[in-house]
Amino acid sequence: MLALLKTVVARDLRLAMRRQADIVSALFFFIIVVSLFPLGVGPEPDLLRRLAPGVFWVAALLATMLSLPRLFADDFRDGTLEQLALTPQPLAVAVFGKTLAHWLSSGLPLTLLSPLIGMQFDLPGDAVWTLVLALAIGTPALSAIGAIGAALTLGLRGGGVLLSLLVLPLYIPVLIFGAGAVDATAGGIAAQAHLSVLAALSLGGLFFAPWATAAALRIALE
Amino acid sequence: MLALLKTVVARDLRLAMRRQADIVSALFFFIIVVSLFPLGVGPEPDLLRRLAPGVFWVAALLATMLSLPRLFADDFRDGTLEQLALTPQPLAVAVFGKTLAHWLSSGLPLTLLSPLIGMQFDLPGDAVWTLVLALAIGTPALSAIGAIGAALTLGLRGGGVLLSLLVLPLYIPVLIFGAGAVDATAGGIAAQAHLSVLAALSLGGLFFAPWATAAALRIALE
């Protein structure tokens, strides 16, 4: 079981690396989307500082979501998914592995980059740290929940947009508590409570989502 | 030449309809992104009113962009693109047709919907009308420029994110003048100048982009 997990993670990471541009581009997408907002809204520093937490989390949501359609689609099209479904181990294990790899190549780099962008928006130091922490804790939930959506829309043409339709509403709690944490710190309140909720969402997501995802995948394969 | 154009537009529109979810979802993506903001930023009406133009345009950019990867990818994978390249007419004509169809199924519905969302953000009446006008004039440029990016990233795995990396910087003028138009009206200034620039961008894009796109497609087919 662990061996399967390791193979799946290693393979998906290798694929991400092979598509070189992948990780870098997910990052830059995040940066660019975040930079679009000042261009749309105007350059006043005060306004931007207020916007920052919300903008960051929305961008993180979108960056994660953008890479979701490919999570299973390639494996589905070329028949690998059938093969995974036919291994003796439960499909959920493989799904968990793919979720993990997805987070490692989307959520993690984005988290590591966020302090830099925090500075662009002139956030105070402790708010920047809360931002990093919140992203680190919250983004796994995005990958886990996203996987369900990706599995449900698998093989449906026009899946990309449909996927976002399904997934974004589910992302809203993460968005609210994630942005809330940063807001709280910036406002001088402890972000403890927000972060705990985020952690609960992530753990719950990582635990339950793979089963739902596996079930959805089996349906797609029928 | 016109016949080819008509066939391409008709076919792409029919495909969009057939994938039912497509048009509706592009719309819903727009709505959801726009609705996410109040959640991330907080509910003060004044703040939201100031944000509205920027947020709308960013959402429009993202919604357009989200459907770009599919613009040529399906045709490429199943061999239709080769067939198009082998028609006696210049490939740019077919590209123009596809661009048009893309706009009809992404930019146009979004424009038609925008007054509703403008009201949600409590925009004044004339600002709403400027918003609709700006979207109607500006979104064709998004489709045209996006097509270049879609063609360049064709067949490259990890294309979706790479695509946004290429295209979003090029979208910035549209974003700025689009949001600027609404801002100006909301601030009591005439939006004439902004709208003229938008129109110039769209016309220029629709005229020149298909050639660049066709060249990029031929490269992808080699």
Next chain:
Amino acid sequence: MNNGLLNWFKFASPQSFYPLAGKMIPWFWALAAVLGAAGLYIGFFVAPTDAQQGEGYRIIFLHVPAAWMSMFIYLVMAFWAAIGLIYKTRLSGMMASALAPTGALLTFLALWTGAFWGKPMWGAWWVWDARLTSELILFFLYIGFIALQAAIDDPRRADKAGAILALVGAVNIPIIYFSVKWWNTLHQGASVSLSKSPSMATTMLWGMLLCALAFWMYSIAVALMRVRSIILERERGTEWVRQRLTSAAR
């Protein structure tokens, strides 16, 4: 005229350009070193203290050359890309790909030194000023170009795709620049603005010009080094590479 064109194409062949570049590189390094030393000496030891900014302004001797070169290199890159598309010379594409990373690095330096200047002068690492923003977008354009070429592994295809992107970008840069400028001035004026002294001290100007020339020479030297690697990589199967590498010289 025809003859001249032929001559030109002779040097445009990777085979004859490779040794030529090898011979030119040391000269450009020497020029870069001399000009750089002179410029920095003037900048850091001769130029007087600025009335408003104190010593902090000395960042200008790195910042402005980096900013100028970052924009200039993009134009040169687009130029080579166009030549490559039109005349189908192999070397042009290689030149364009050799320039891109250097351009991106100089853009990065302009951003970095700008940020390190902005913090003491404006109190913020970053503000959404027109010039800053368009430099950031230029950085994205470079990264996009590099990422696109990295994603394509057939070099000829990468060249052509990159060329199209570079040209589209070159058309867009002025549009972007002016739109960003307009954007910024239409809103309430930026809360901070550059405090440029109307007439810069001539020593300052000299220091800056010398540094800019040094950056220029550096860019050429580095680009030539990179283009040599690229030539070798792409022509590794050919007879001239075989001969060159099996004979003692390198």
Next chain:
Amino acid sequence: MLEASNLECVRGERRLFAGVGFRLEAGELLSLGGANGAGKTSLLRMICGLTPPATGEIRWRDQPTNQLGAEFRAELCYLGHHNAIKEELTPLENLLTTAHLAGESLAEETALDALATVGLAGREDLPCRYLSQGQKRRVALARLVHERRALWVLDEPYVALDVAAVAMVAGLIGAHLQRGGLAVLTTHQAVALTAGTVRELRLGH
């Protein structure tokens, strides 16, 4: 009519073939042979003008094809490894749009008749996604039933087809040759044609 001389194909750092040439007249078929990876598909794409050859030239009615451009493409019908059909459209819709995109007008009855000929009667209105592998190939091949362009370039047309369908396609090609058409095709199966002269060309060592 179709003539190629001294063609060379380079993929990556590998030279697939060099010095390949042939001449094809009206009513003749060129059957391309060769092992997997010998470069058959690459050669077909060169003939169509999708990939430029490393060296050499391809001539149609004694003019280089890359100069003829649109004129040449108007006489060409290419069918690749991929079926070029849309999974969400029905066979009928697919056939009609393919024809329209190629700049031809095709009446609905003609299209229905073509689909019946390739054995898809009763499936005309089922989205292609539900079709079996062989049925999808048949949708792509239905185009040939009423195709009157001079040069057919077919990449493994018989793949995934059952025995009856193979015979049917061979019949279509035979009729095309008899009408004075030209065809270039690749296949790994030995299929007898009903008419026309067959020239063989084997790529690879």
Next chain:
Amino acid sequence: MLEASNLECVRGERRLFAGVGFRLEAGELLSLGGANGAGKTSLLRMICGLTPPATGEIRWRDQPTNQLGAEFRAELCYLGHHNAIKEELTPLENLLTTAHLAGESLAEETALDALATVGLAGREDLPCRYLSQGQKRRVALARLVHERRALWVLDEPYVALDVAAVAMVAGLIGAHLQRGGLAVLTTHQAVALTAGTVRELRLGH
């Protein structure tokens, strides 16, 4: 060992087949015939447990496969119309990950040897996207060289292969049967096996 009784397959509103049954013992091959769209692929997917049958049951070692679950899957090797290879990975990487995903360990030398057997020597490190149609199929088939699971289910394994490769794959299947393995396969080409008993089953009228 493998037994199916009274299987029925319904797709959309169409009943593809009904009352299909067979019994297969060690060393036997079931060759599924039938026209395009007769339901061969559908039947194979039923055997694997990917699609549940409308009625009927499939038994493996006298137990229903849907109850056996993982135990049955551990003895099964399925190869579909699609190759299940990643275009950006090399043949070597593809083969290794396929094996690992299936829960087997495969040494690199063994994998290289398998690739050489299917005629991909020299292409081990070229991303699969550059391979020809037949070479891609060979990458997928390389898995069979060292596969020792009892039941092979192969959907048109010979498609896109050249003559030499078809013989090679037929040899692999023959060896598998001789070792006491079972196989179910579909094909439209008549291919002689080197060993084993062949049972035929034709779907459709």
Next chain:
Amino acid sequence: MVWNSFSEFLAMGGYGLYVWGSVAATALVMALEPVLLARRQRTLIAQIRRQLAADGRSTGQAPRSRA
């Protein structure tokens, strides 16, 4: 000469961090880039030499492309 002492030079009138931070970044980039490029060129040449030697030994066999 505008400086009275070395420490004054380092302090840059209180802007030391910023000025030297910029200088350091520039120096780092401008030193690293050519060094990395030179190394790339060296390894590349060694690689091609190895490949040529291998080809010389086993002529006729297609070299395994893409090291």
